[in-house]
Amino acid sequence: MTSTARSAFVDGARAVLPALPANVPFGLVVGVAAANLGLDPVTALWSAALLFAGAAQLAMMELLARDAPVAVAVLTAIVVNLRYAMYSASIAPYLQSFSRRSRLVLSFFLLDVTYALSVAKFRAEGSVDRRAYYFGTALPLWVTWTVSVTAGASLGTGLPPAWHLEFAIPLLFLALLVPNVRDRGGVVAAAVGGVGATAGLDVPFDLGLVIAALAGVGLGLVADPDGADDEPPADRPDRTPDGTTEGEP
Amino acid sequence: MTSLSDPILWAAFVAAAVGSYLVRVSFIVLFQRVDEVPRLAERALELVPAAVLAGLVLPSLVAPEGTVAVLTPKVAAGGVATVVAWRTESMAWTLAAGMGALWLLLAV
Numbered sequence A: 001m002t003s004t005a006r007s008a009f010v011d012g013a014r015a016v017l018p019a020l021p022a023n024v025p026f027g028l029v030v031g032v033a034a035a036n037l038g039l040d041p042v043t044a045l046w047s048a049a050l051l052f053a054g055a056a057q058l059a060m061m062e063l064l065a066r067d068a069p070v071a072v073a074v075l076t077a078i079v080v081n082l083r084y085a086m087y088s089a090s091i092a093p094y095l096q097s098f099s100r101r102s103r104l105v106l107s108f109f110l111l112d113v114t115y116a117l118s119v120a121k122f123r124a125e126g127s128v129d130r131r132a133y134y135f136g137t138a139l140p141l142w143v144t145w146t147v148s149v150t151a152g153a154s155l156g157t158g159l160p161p162a163w164h165l166e167f168a169i170p171l172l173f174l175a176l177l178v179p180n181v182r183d184r185g186g187v188v189a190a191a192v193g194g195v196g197a198t199a200g201l202d203v204p205f206d207l208g209l210v211i212a213a214l215a216g217v218g219l220g221l222v223a224d225p226d227g228a229d230d231e232p233p234a235d236r237p238d239r240t241p242d243g244t245t246e247g248e249p
Numbered sequence B: 001m002t003s004l005s006d007p008i009l010w011a012a013f014v015a016a017a018v019g020s021y022l023v024r025v026s027f028i029v030l031f032q033r034v035d036e037v038p039r040l041a042e043r044a045l046e047l048v049p050a051a052v053l054a055g056l057v058l059p060s061l062v063a064p065e066g067t068v069a070v071l072t073p074k075v076a077a078g079g080v081a082t083v084v085a086w087r088t089e090s091m092a093w094t095l096a097a098g099m100g101a102l103w104l105l106l107a108v
Helices: A003-016 A019-037 A041-051 A054-065 A070-080 A083-095 A100-108 A112-124 A130-158 A165-180 A184-199 A204-223 B006-033 B039-062 B073-088 B091-107
Strands: none
Touching (some): A003 A130, A019 A041, A019 A165, A019 B091, A054 A070, A054 A165, A054 B006, A070 B006, A083 A100, A083 B006, A083 B039, A112 A130, A165 A184, A165 B039, A184 A204, A184 B039, A204 B039
16 A cells, blocks of 8 residues: 555544444444344344445344345345435546446445545545545444444343433434535425425335435425535545645634 | 244345445446536435435434324434534534433433
8 A cells, every 4th residue: 555545544544533433332223133133143243244234224124023024124225225326326436447346345335424524535635545545434434333233232132222222323314414414405405305204104115215315306406406616525624635724614 | 033044034134235235336337437427417416415314314303113203302302413413513422412412301
Protein backbone atom coordinates (compact mmCIF):
# COMPACT_ATOMS: atom_id res chain seq x y z
CA MET A 1 0.00 0.00 0.00
CA THR A 2 1.40 3.41 -0.93
CA SER A 3 1.56 6.11 1.72
CA THR A 4 -1.23 8.04 -0.05
CA ALA A 5 -3.38 4.94 0.09
CA ARG A 6 -2.49 4.33 3.71
CA SER A 7 -3.42 7.86 4.73
CA ALA A 8 -6.68 7.64 2.77
CA PHE A 9 -7.44 4.35 4.53
CA VAL A 10 -6.74 5.97 7.91
CA ASP A 11 -8.93 8.96 6.94
CA GLY A 12 -11.77 6.61 6.11
CA ALA A 13 -11.32 4.65 9.32
CA ARG A 14 -11.31 7.88 11.31
CA ALA A 15 -14.46 9.09 9.57
CA VAL A 16 -16.30 5.86 10.38
CA LEU A 17 -15.19 5.85 14.02
CA PRO A 18 -18.26 7.72 15.37
CA ALA A 19 -20.50 5.20 13.61
CA LEU A 20 -18.91 2.21 15.34
CA PRO A 21 -20.31 2.63 18.88
CA ALA A 22 -23.82 2.82 17.46
CA ASN A 23 -23.26 -0.46 15.66
CA VAL A 24 -22.44 -2.33 18.85
CA PRO A 25 -25.93 -2.16 20.38
CA PHE A 26 -27.40 -2.68 16.90
CA GLY A 27 -25.28 -5.80 16.47
CA LEU A 28 -26.08 -6.99 20.00
CA VAL A 29 -29.79 -6.66 19.27
CA VAL A 30 -29.46 -8.64 16.05
CA GLY A 31 -27.35 -11.24 17.87
CA VAL A 32 -29.89 -11.61 20.68
CA ALA A 33 -32.65 -11.93 18.09
CA ALA A 34 -30.57 -14.66 16.42
CA ALA A 35 -30.24 -16.48 19.75
CA ASN A 36 -33.98 -16.18 20.31
CA LEU A 37 -34.47 -17.74 16.90
CA GLY A 38 -32.36 -20.68 18.04
CA LEU A 39 -29.20 -19.88 16.06
CA ASP A 40 -25.86 -20.74 17.60
CA PRO A 41 -23.21 -17.97 17.75
CA VAL A 42 -21.27 -19.43 14.82
CA THR A 43 -24.28 -19.29 12.51
CA ALA A 44 -25.01 -15.77 13.77
CA LEU A 45 -21.40 -14.84 12.97
CA TRP A 46 -21.26 -16.00 9.39
CA SER A 47 -24.77 -14.90 8.52
CA ALA A 48 -24.00 -11.38 9.80
CA ALA A 49 -20.62 -11.36 8.05
CA LEU A 50 -22.17 -12.40 4.74
CA LEU A 51 -25.39 -10.39 4.83
CA PHE A 52 -23.80 -7.29 6.41
CA ALA A 53 -27.13 -5.51 6.68
CA GLY A 54 -28.70 -5.16 10.10
CA ALA A 55 -32.22 -4.04 9.26
CA ALA A 56 -32.53 -6.77 6.64
CA GLN A 57 -31.23 -9.48 8.93
CA LEU A 58 -33.45 -8.34 11.77
CA ALA A 59 -36.55 -8.23 9.57
CA MET A 60 -35.72 -11.65 8.18
CA MET A 61 -35.21 -13.23 11.60
CA GLU A 62 -38.41 -11.72 12.97
CA LEU A 63 -40.31 -13.33 10.12
CA LEU A 64 -38.56 -16.69 10.59
CA ALA A 65 -39.35 -16.56 14.31
CA ARG A 66 -43.02 -16.09 13.40
CA ASP A 67 -42.79 -19.13 11.11
CA ALA A 68 -43.37 -17.08 7.98
CA PRO A 69 -42.52 -18.87 4.72
CA VAL A 70 -38.73 -19.00 4.25
CA ALA A 71 -39.04 -17.50 0.77
CA VAL A 72 -40.95 -14.52 2.18
CA ALA A 73 -38.27 -13.97 4.84
CA VAL A 74 -35.50 -14.06 2.21
CA LEU A 75 -37.47 -11.80 -0.11
CA THR A 76 -38.10 -9.36 2.73
CA ALA A 77 -34.39 -9.14 3.52
CA ILE A 78 -33.63 -8.38 -0.14
CA VAL A 79 -36.45 -5.84 -0.37
CA VAL A 80 -35.21 -4.04 2.74
CA ASN A 81 -31.85 -3.92 0.99
CA LEU A 82 -33.24 -2.56 -2.29
CA ARG A 83 -32.08 0.89 -1.23
CA TYR A 84 -28.55 -0.35 -1.87
CA ALA A 85 -29.37 -0.39 -5.58
CA MET A 86 -29.81 3.36 -5.32
CA TYR A 87 -26.50 3.71 -3.48
CA SER A 88 -24.94 1.42 -6.06
CA ALA A 89 -26.10 3.69 -8.88
CA SER A 90 -25.07 6.80 -7.01
CA ILE A 91 -21.55 5.65 -6.15
CA ALA A 92 -20.90 3.81 -9.43
CA PRO A 93 -19.51 6.83 -11.34
CA TYR A 94 -16.83 7.26 -8.69
CA LEU A 95 -15.72 3.63 -9.00
CA GLN A 96 -15.67 3.34 -12.80
CA SER A 97 -11.92 3.52 -13.09
CA PHE A 98 -11.35 0.46 -10.91
CA SER A 99 -10.87 -3.07 -12.16
CA ARG A 100 -13.89 -5.32 -12.32
CA ARG A 101 -12.48 -7.42 -9.51
CA SER A 102 -12.06 -4.36 -7.30
CA ARG A 103 -15.60 -3.29 -7.98
CA LEU A 104 -16.92 -6.77 -7.21
CA VAL A 105 -15.18 -6.62 -3.82
CA LEU A 106 -16.12 -2.99 -3.10
CA SER A 107 -19.77 -3.79 -3.81
CA PHE A 108 -19.91 -6.31 -0.99
CA PHE A 109 -19.32 -3.60 1.62
CA LEU A 110 -21.87 -1.11 0.27
CA LEU A 111 -24.31 0.05 2.93
CA ASP A 112 -25.68 3.26 4.42
CA VAL A 113 -22.60 4.35 6.32
CA THR A 114 -19.90 3.42 3.80
CA TYR A 115 -21.97 4.96 1.03
CA ALA A 116 -22.74 8.20 2.85
CA LEU A 117 -19.19 8.78 4.06
CA SER A 118 -17.50 7.81 0.81
CA VAL A 119 -19.69 9.72 -1.64
CA ALA A 120 -19.43 12.86 0.51
CA LYS A 121 -15.65 12.49 0.56
CA PHE A 122 -15.38 11.76 -3.17
CA ARG A 123 -17.49 14.81 -3.98
CA ALA A 124 -15.53 17.10 -1.69
CA GLU A 125 -12.08 15.83 -2.54
CA GLY A 126 -11.46 14.59 -6.07
CA SER A 127 -7.89 13.50 -5.48
CA VAL A 128 -8.44 11.12 -2.57
CA ASP A 129 -7.48 7.45 -3.05
CA ARG A 130 -11.07 6.29 -3.28
CA ARG A 131 -10.52 2.58 -2.91
CA ALA A 132 -8.38 2.99 0.19
CA TYR A 133 -10.76 5.51 1.74
CA TYR A 134 -13.75 3.27 1.04
CA PHE A 135 -12.08 0.23 2.61
CA GLY A 136 -11.06 2.43 5.53
CA THR A 137 -14.74 3.09 6.23
CA ALA A 138 -15.83 -0.47 5.44
CA LEU A 139 -13.47 -2.77 7.32
CA PRO A 140 -13.83 -1.37 10.87
CA LEU A 141 -17.58 -1.38 10.35
CA TRP A 142 -17.64 -4.95 9.10
CA VAL A 143 -15.46 -6.22 11.95
CA THR A 144 -17.43 -4.32 14.61
CA TRP A 145 -20.66 -5.56 13.13
CA THR A 146 -19.67 -9.20 12.95
CA VAL A 147 -18.12 -9.24 16.42
CA SER A 148 -21.06 -7.51 18.09
CA VAL A 149 -23.65 -9.78 16.43
CA THR A 150 -21.64 -12.77 17.62
CA ALA A 151 -21.37 -11.31 21.10
CA GLY A 152 -25.13 -10.73 21.16
CA ALA A 153 -25.75 -14.30 20.06
CA SER A 154 -23.39 -15.57 22.80
CA LEU A 155 -25.13 -13.49 25.45
CA GLY A 156 -28.29 -15.03 24.12
CA THR A 157 -31.42 -14.10 25.94
CA GLY A 158 -29.44 -12.85 28.94
CA LEU A 159 -29.83 -9.15 28.13
CA PRO A 160 -32.72 -7.61 30.04
CA PRO A 161 -35.56 -6.50 27.72
CA ALA A 162 -35.93 -3.50 30.06
CA TRP A 163 -32.83 -1.99 28.39
CA HIS A 164 -34.86 -1.56 25.21
CA LEU A 165 -31.78 -2.12 23.07
CA GLU A 166 -34.05 -2.49 20.04
CA PHE A 167 -34.57 1.29 20.24
CA ALA A 168 -30.95 1.78 19.15
CA ILE A 169 -31.97 0.75 15.63
CA PRO A 170 -34.28 3.67 14.77
CA LEU A 171 -31.83 5.99 16.54
CA LEU A 172 -29.05 4.77 14.29
CA PHE A 173 -31.17 5.32 11.20
CA LEU A 174 -32.15 8.74 12.56
CA ALA A 175 -28.52 9.79 12.91
CA LEU A 176 -27.95 8.75 9.28
CA LEU A 177 -31.15 10.48 8.15
CA VAL A 178 -30.67 13.98 9.55
CA PRO A 179 -27.60 14.98 7.50
CA ASN A 180 -29.47 13.83 4.39
CA VAL A 181 -32.27 16.35 4.90
CA ARG A 182 -30.45 19.35 3.49
CA ASP A 183 -33.03 21.14 1.34
CA ARG A 184 -36.74 21.33 0.58
CA GLY A 185 -36.59 18.24 -1.61
CA GLY A 186 -35.01 16.30 1.24
CA VAL A 187 -37.72 17.43 3.65
CA VAL A 188 -40.47 16.34 1.23
CA ALA A 189 -38.74 13.03 0.49
CA ALA A 190 -38.28 12.28 4.21
CA ALA A 191 -41.84 13.31 5.13
CA VAL A 192 -43.43 11.24 2.36
CA GLY A 193 -41.10 8.30 2.95
CA GLY A 194 -41.72 8.31 6.71
CA VAL A 195 -45.47 8.84 6.67
CA GLY A 196 -45.92 6.54 3.69
CA ALA A 197 -43.97 3.69 5.29
CA THR A 198 -46.01 4.10 8.47
CA ALA A 199 -49.27 4.07 6.54
CA GLY A 200 -48.05 1.10 4.52
CA LEU A 201 -47.03 -1.08 7.45
CA ASP A 202 -49.59 -3.71 6.52
CA VAL A 203 -48.49 -3.93 2.90
CA PRO A 204 -47.08 -7.44 2.44
CA PHE A 205 -43.35 -8.23 2.16
CA ASP A 206 -42.30 -4.84 3.61
CA LEU A 207 -43.09 -3.39 0.18
CA GLY A 208 -44.72 -0.45 1.97
CA LEU A 209 -41.26 0.89 2.70
CA VAL A 210 -40.12 0.63 -0.91
CA ILE A 211 -43.32 2.17 -2.31
CA ALA A 212 -43.17 5.00 0.24
CA ALA A 213 -39.51 5.65 -0.53
CA LEU A 214 -40.14 5.80 -4.28
CA ALA A 215 -43.09 8.15 -3.70
CA GLY A 216 -40.90 10.28 -1.45
CA VAL A 217 -38.18 10.54 -4.08
CA GLY A 218 -40.75 11.35 -6.78
CA LEU A 219 -42.52 14.06 -4.79
CA GLY A 220 -39.21 15.45 -3.54
CA LEU A 221 -38.10 15.70 -7.14
CA VAL A 222 -41.30 17.53 -8.11
CA ALA A 223 -41.09 19.88 -5.12
CA ASP A 224 -37.42 20.72 -5.54
CA PRO A 225 -35.85 19.44 -8.78
CA ASP A 226 -32.57 21.29 -8.39
CA GLY A 227 -31.80 21.13 -4.71
CA ALA A 228 -29.27 23.19 -2.87
CA ASP A 229 -26.07 23.52 -4.82
CA ASP A 230 -23.94 24.40 -1.84
CA GLU A 231 -23.59 20.83 -0.65
CA PRO A 232 -21.50 20.73 2.46
CA PRO A 233 -19.19 17.75 2.77
CA ALA A 234 -20.71 15.23 5.16
CA ASP A 235 -17.57 15.14 7.25
CA ARG A 236 -18.20 18.76 8.17
CA PRO A 237 -16.05 19.10 11.23
CA ASP A 238 -13.05 17.92 9.28
CA ARG A 239 -10.43 20.11 7.78
CA THR A 240 -10.85 21.54 4.33
CA PRO A 241 -8.20 20.43 1.83
CA ASP A 242 -6.05 23.51 2.49
CA GLY A 243 -5.78 22.56 6.13
CA THR A 244 -8.04 25.18 7.69
CA THR A 245 -10.88 24.19 9.93
CA GLU A 246 -14.42 25.07 8.99
CA GLY A 247 -16.81 25.98 11.76
CA GLU A 248 -20.57 26.08 11.67
CA PRO A 249 -21.80 28.42 8.94
CA MET B 1 -37.44 -20.45 18.44
CA THR B 2 -37.97 -21.57 14.89
CA SER B 3 -39.07 -25.03 13.88
CA LEU B 4 -36.87 -24.89 10.78
CA SER B 5 -33.95 -27.27 10.42
CA ASP B 6 -30.42 -25.91 10.24
CA PRO B 7 -29.83 -26.60 6.53
CA ILE B 8 -32.97 -24.65 5.62
CA LEU B 9 -31.97 -21.74 7.86
CA TRP B 10 -28.47 -21.71 6.37
CA ALA B 11 -29.85 -21.81 2.86
CA ALA B 12 -32.14 -18.90 3.73
CA PHE B 13 -29.25 -16.76 5.00
CA VAL B 14 -27.07 -17.62 2.02
CA ALA B 15 -29.92 -16.76 -0.36
CA ALA B 16 -30.53 -13.43 1.40
CA ALA B 17 -26.81 -12.65 1.34
CA VAL B 18 -26.48 -13.49 -2.36
CA GLY B 19 -29.60 -11.47 -3.21
CA SER B 20 -28.36 -8.49 -1.22
CA TYR B 21 -24.97 -8.72 -2.89
CA LEU B 22 -26.60 -8.72 -6.32
CA VAL B 23 -28.51 -5.56 -5.37
CA ARG B 24 -25.30 -3.90 -4.23
CA VAL B 25 -23.27 -4.89 -7.28
CA SER B 26 -26.01 -4.08 -9.81
CA PHE B 27 -25.26 -0.54 -10.85
CA ILE B 28 -21.61 -0.58 -9.96
CA VAL B 29 -21.20 -3.04 -12.81
CA LEU B 30 -24.00 -1.75 -15.08
CA PHE B 31 -22.92 1.88 -14.96
CA GLN B 32 -19.29 1.24 -15.74
CA ARG B 33 -19.52 2.72 -19.22
CA VAL B 34 -21.73 5.67 -18.38
CA ASP B 35 -19.68 8.83 -18.12
CA GLU B 36 -22.25 10.92 -16.40
CA VAL B 37 -25.54 10.11 -14.73
CA PRO B 38 -28.26 12.51 -15.96
CA ARG B 39 -28.80 15.43 -13.58
CA LEU B 40 -32.38 14.45 -12.77
CA ALA B 41 -31.37 10.86 -12.01
CA GLU B 42 -28.56 12.14 -9.83
CA ARG B 43 -30.99 14.39 -7.97
CA ALA B 44 -33.40 11.47 -7.53
CA LEU B 45 -30.60 9.34 -6.10
CA GLU B 46 -29.64 12.21 -3.82
CA LEU B 47 -33.13 12.09 -2.31
CA VAL B 48 -33.14 8.31 -1.81
CA PRO B 49 -31.39 8.21 1.58
CA ALA B 50 -33.78 10.80 3.08
CA ALA B 51 -36.86 8.92 1.85
CA VAL B 52 -35.66 5.41 2.75
CA LEU B 53 -34.15 6.27 6.12
CA ALA B 54 -37.26 8.21 7.15
CA GLY B 55 -39.26 5.17 6.05
CA LEU B 56 -37.19 3.02 8.42
CA VAL B 57 -37.25 5.50 11.32
CA LEU B 58 -40.80 6.79 11.58
CA PRO B 59 -42.68 3.46 11.78
CA SER B 60 -40.33 2.20 14.50
CA LEU B 61 -40.96 5.38 16.52
CA VAL B 62 -44.72 5.80 16.13
CA ALA B 63 -45.69 2.17 15.53
CA PRO B 64 -43.07 -0.14 17.11
CA GLU B 65 -45.70 -2.85 17.61
CA GLY B 66 -47.46 -2.27 14.31
CA THR B 67 -50.18 0.02 15.64
CA VAL B 68 -49.74 3.79 15.43
CA ALA B 69 -49.45 5.52 18.83
CA VAL B 70 -48.11 9.08 19.02
CA LEU B 71 -47.99 9.91 22.75
CA THR B 72 -45.36 7.37 23.80
CA PRO B 73 -41.93 7.51 25.44
CA LYS B 74 -40.39 6.24 22.19
CA VAL B 75 -41.82 9.13 20.17
CA ALA B 76 -40.63 11.64 22.78
CA ALA B 77 -37.17 10.05 22.94
CA GLY B 78 -37.07 10.05 19.14
CA GLY B 79 -37.83 13.78 19.22
CA VAL B 80 -34.98 14.41 21.63
CA ALA B 81 -32.64 12.31 19.48
CA THR B 82 -33.70 14.24 16.36
CA VAL B 83 -32.78 17.56 17.96
CA VAL B 84 -29.44 16.16 19.11
CA ALA B 85 -28.77 14.64 15.67
CA TRP B 86 -29.54 18.01 14.11
CA ARG B 87 -27.26 19.93 16.45
CA THR B 88 -24.33 17.52 16.58
CA GLU B 89 -24.65 15.32 13.47
CA SER B 90 -23.00 12.73 15.70
CA MET B 91 -24.17 9.15 15.74
CA ALA B 92 -22.79 8.52 19.22
CA TRP B 93 -24.50 11.55 20.76
CA THR B 94 -27.76 10.80 18.96
CA LEU B 95 -27.74 7.28 20.32
CA ALA B 96 -26.80 8.37 23.84
CA ALA B 97 -29.47 11.08 23.91
CA GLY B 98 -32.19 8.84 22.51
CA MET B 99 -31.47 5.87 24.77
CA GLY B 100 -31.00 8.17 27.78
CA ALA B 101 -34.29 9.94 27.12
CA LEU B 102 -36.12 6.63 26.72
CA TRP B 103 -34.73 5.18 29.96
CA LEU B 104 -35.54 8.40 31.80
CA LEU B 105 -39.10 8.53 30.49
CA LEU B 106 -39.70 4.86 31.26
CA ALA B 107 -38.33 5.36 34.79
CA VAL B 108 -40.64 8.22 35.74
